[in-house]
Amino acid sequence: MKVIEVEGVEAGYGREKVLRDFSWTVERPAFWAVLGPNGSGKTTLLRVLMGALKPWKGRVRIQGKELSSYGRRELARTIAVLLQGEFFPVDFTVEEYLLLGRYPYLRLFSGIDSRDREVLERVCELTDTCDLRKKGLFSLSSGEFQRVRVARALLQEPSILALDEPTVHLDVDHVFSLMGLLRNLAQSGLTVIAVLHDLNIALDYADMGLLLERGRARVSGNIREVLSPENVSEVFRVRAHLRNGHLKLEPAQGRP
Amino acid sequence: MKLRFAILFFLTVAAISLSLFWGPAGFFPGREVMSLRAMRAFLALLAGATLALNGAALQALFLNPLADPYVLGIASGAALGYAAGLVLGFSTPFFVSLFGILGGAGVFIIVYLLSRRNGVLNRNALLLAGVVMSFLTSSLVMILMVSHQESIYRMLYVLWGYLGRAISKKQLPAVFAVSLIVMACDAVLFLLSKELDALSLGDEEALSMGVDVEKVKRLLFLLSSVSIGILVSLVGSIGFVGLMVPHIARRVVGPCHRNLMPFSFLLGVLFLSLADLISRNITPYELPVGVVTSLFGVPFFLYLLSRGVYESYRG
Numbered sequence: 210m211k212v213i214e215v216e217g218v219e220a221g222y223g224r225e226k227v228l229r230d231f232s233w234t235v236e237r238p239a240f241w242a243v244l245g246p247n248g249s250g251k252t253t254l255l256r257v258l259m260g261a262l263k264p265w266k267g268r269v270r271i272q273g274k275e276l277s278s279y280g281r282r283e284l285a286r287t288i289a290v291l292l293q294g295e296f297f298p299v300d301f302t303v304e305e306y307l308l309l310g311r312y313p314y315l316r317l318f319s320g321i322d323s324r325d326r327e328v329l330e331r332v333c334e335l336t337d338t339c340d341l342r343k344k345g346l347f348s349l350s351s352g353e354f355q356r357v358r359v360a361r362a363l364l365q366e367p368s369i370l371a372l373d374e375p376t377v378h379l380d381v382d383h384v385f386s387l388m389g390l391l392r393n394l395a396q397s398g399l400t401v402i403a404v405l406h407d408l409n410i411a412l413d414y415a416d417m418g419l420l421l422e423r424g425r426a427r428v429s430g431n432i433r434e435v436l437s438p439e440n441v442s443e444v445f446r447v448r449a450h451l452r453n454g455h456l457k458l459e460p461a462q463g464r465p
Numbered sequence: 466m467k468l469r470f471a472i473l474f475f476l477t478v479a480a481i482s483l484s485l486f487w488g489p490a491g492f493f494p495g496r497e498v499m500s501l502r503a504m505r506a507f508l509a510l511l512a513g514a515t516l517a518l519n520g521a522a523l524q525a526l527f528l529n530p531l532a533d534p535y536v537l538g539i540a541s542g543a544a545l546g547y548a549a550g551l552v553l554g555f556s557t558p559f560f561v562s563l564f565g566i567l568g569g570a571g572v573f574i575i576v577y578l579l580s581r582r583n584g585v586l587n588r589n590a591l592l593l594a595g596v597v598m599s600f601l602t603s604s605l606v607m608i609l610m611v612s613h614q615e616s617i618y619r620m621l622y623v624l625w626g627y628l629g630r631a632i633s634k635k636q637l638p639a640v641f642a643v644s645l646i647v648m649a650c651d652a653v654l655f656l657l658s659k660e661l662d663a664l665s666l667g668d669e670e671a672l673s674m675g676v677d678v679e680k681v682k683r684l685l686f687l688l689s690s691v692s693i694g695i696l697v698s699l700v701g702s703i704g705f706v707g708l709m710v711p712h713i714a715r716r717v718v719g720p721c722h723r724n725l726m727p728f729s730f731l732l733g734v735l736f737l738s739l740a741d742l743i744s745r746n747i748t749p750y751e752l753p754v755g756v757v758t759s760l761f762g763v764p765f766f767l768y769l770l771s772r773g774v775y776e777s778y779r780g
Contacts, residue, residue: 261672285675292669298528299665299720309663313675317656365674 210273211236212369212400213258218267220257227253229424231267235402235417238368240395242411242432243404245421246445251404252292254421255371258402259290272368285313288369289362293377296354297346303357304342307332310364328364336360336390352383359390370394371402376410388414408436409455420444466724469717473731480738481506488746501629507644508628509738512700513710515647517733518654519689520707521714521725525665526685527588533707534693537591537686538598542572543697545602547623548609551616562643565698566691572598573690586682626703626755628741643695650692651730657681658722665720703755705762706733713769736762 213235221227228250235241243251256262257269260276269276271287279287289310297306311325333339338360341353349357355375362370375391376384384407392414395401405411411418411432418435420427422444428435438449441456448459484506485499519534526532534540546568550561576598580590606624610617622630660681663671672678710733711725718724740757 256669259669259673261669281672281677282675285673290673292673294667294670297666301662301721302719305662305719305721306666309659309666309674312659312663315659362673 211270212238212272214268214270215254215257216268218257218264218269220253220262220264222262226265227424228257228264231424231426233419233426233429235400238395238398238400239416240392240414241400241402241417241419242415243402243419243421244408244411244436245427249421250424251421252373253424255290255292255373255402255404258288258369258371259292260284282313285365285367287367288371289365289367290371291358291362291373291375293373294358300345300347302342303338303344303346303349304329306346306357307338307342307361307364310361313365328366332360332363335394336363337386351378352380352387355379355383355387356390359387363394367399369400369402373404374406375403376405376407384410408441408458412436412455466718470728470731473728473735477731477735477738480735480742481510484509484738484742488742505628505741506738508700509741510734511644511647512626512628512696512703513706513733513735513737514730515651515692515696515733516703516707516737517710517714517729518651518726519693520709521711521722521729522654522657522661522685523689523707524711525661525722526682527592528665528667529588529592530712531708532592533705534689535599535702535704535707536595537689537693538572538576538595538602539569539690539693540697540702541599541602541606543569543694544623544702545606545609546571547698547701548606548616548620551619552609552613562639562695562698566643566694568602569690569694569697572602573686573694577686585679586686591686622753623697623701624755625753626701626758627751627753628700628737629745629751630700640699643699647692647695650688653684653688655726657685658726661722661726665722701753701755703737703758705755705758705766706737709762709766710736712766716769 211234213233215231215233218228218231219226231250231254243254245251253262257264260279271279307329308321308325311321311328314325333342336356336359338356341349341357359375375387379387388410391401391403403415415432417430418432419429420435420440427444428440436456438451438456441447441449446461448461450457485502516534523532523534523536524530543565547561547565549568550564555561555564576591576594579594580587582590606620610620660676663674663676664678664681668678711729714725714728714732718728737754737758740761741754743761744752744754744757
């Protein structure tokens with residue numbers, strides 16, 4: 210069973226078409242990096258996958274099932290999507306916030322039970338958020354903020370985790386620890402889809418890559434092949450060379 | 466946390482008892498003082514609880530600390546309906562109430578239709594449509610007041626809120642029936658605590674957690690309209706409770722709705738019971754209770770504001 214199948218999808222906002230004839234297949238769990246210039250449709254793709262944006266055309270299947278036939282909670286148990294957020298609007302404690310991740314498992318009159326607590330313990334351990342549980346959301350640093358959000362998504366026990374630029378605003382050490390966490394999750398069988406800006410971070414951590422250009426999937430597959438200097442220089446309109454396994458980027462004209 | 470709830474519970478029970486056994490009960494001769502007081506205490510409980518719960522729910526729905534049961538324009542729509550009922554000569558509370566509900570529902574439908582885009586309720590449009598519609602209905606009420614000066618006194622009390630209205634024995638069943646509807650709406654709000662937690666983090670965050678955001682929004686909108694529409698027709702529009710109580714509650718027990726809703730409920734009842742006690746004991750004539758809630762509530766709230774009542778809400 211394929212994890213995600215997207216076929217000929219067209220989607221956008223109002224009259225503006227962002228994704229056009231977009232097709233992409235995720236065959237098996239892996240760490241996918243979604244890349245592309247601003248406005249190429251990366252975030253729109255995530256919105257379609259989380260059911261926030263109905264595609265105008267085409268079909269989307271997740272775990273072999275049509276996206277449109279998923280119930281809201283069922284979808285949240287299958288795919289957890291973290292769109293970009295810069296701060297929380299309300300000062301819950303970290304634990305209160307994390308337990309909201311159990312929402313798709315709760316029934317009308319049932320509260321948090323021992324099974325939910327078990328998952329909470331396990332996820333906190335995994336994401337190194339145990340010490341933060343009594344803190345307020347407002348007091349978190351950017352690094353803690355992202356780890357807590359990932360922890361909340363993991364509490365949904367999804368088989369797919371999608372994140373929109375999770376490393377934005379993070380210091381380098383936090384970037385490394387977050388990406389390391391995502392890689393570990395992918396190795397344990399979770400499908401991780403991360404929209405990334407830093408091409409070299411993508412090369413270092415992801416196995417697979419999807420390169421978008423003006424709403425279409427230009428190329429997808431092994432990250433090394435997707436981020437070849439030729440592809441990068443054409444899609445991002447820069448000069449790109451590969452040096453020691455990393456991309457060196459320069460403006461198309463002149464020197465930086 | 467338990468201690469805070471216990472203290473508030475004790476204070477609330479004390480305030481209700483006090484309002485049962487102390488002070489004048491209203492202008493209506495020929496009825497037992499006790500039963501009149503009981504009716505007032507009941508209405509204070511119903512209105513205080515409903516206004517506070519709806520305030521808390523709407524602040525989460527709009528991600529806006531300014532939201533309260535009045536922003537949707539339903540309260541002013543209900544007031545307009547009520548005033549229109551009086552002018553048209555319906556003097557029994559039941560029919561005038563029916564007009565109030567119709568007015569509230571009418572404005573609800575207009576605001577609802579104005580703020581829908583492609584099947585999605587837009588929060589800002591909702592807020593704007595609500596505010597604009599309350600301006601419109603307020604001016605219409607003003608026209609009714611000026612052109613029908615014989616009813617001006619009763620209309621004033623509708624506009625400012627009044628818990629001591631005369632309810633004859635025959636009207637009691639009707640009043641309790643509509644009160645039951647209001648209580649049912651309040652009960653559903655309690656059940657929505659988890660959804661409100663999720664919504665107060667933003668639509669997309671709530672959606673990714675599996676909350677059916679559009680369905681919950683529509684449900685909240687409907688619950689608010691029905692319960693506030695009925696409430697205004699019973700006790701008039703009492704301002705400030707729905708805005709202030711959730712803020713204070715949030716400061717005491719935090720923003721998590723599992724605690725915030727019951728605390729707001731008790732605090733709303735306490736606040737309105739006290740306001741009613743003051744309104745009928747402090748002056749020889751009776752002040753509309755809405756005047757008291759603002760008069761005593763605003764300075765207290767300003768004090769809290771200066772101490773950062775706002776801090777758990779970035780809106």
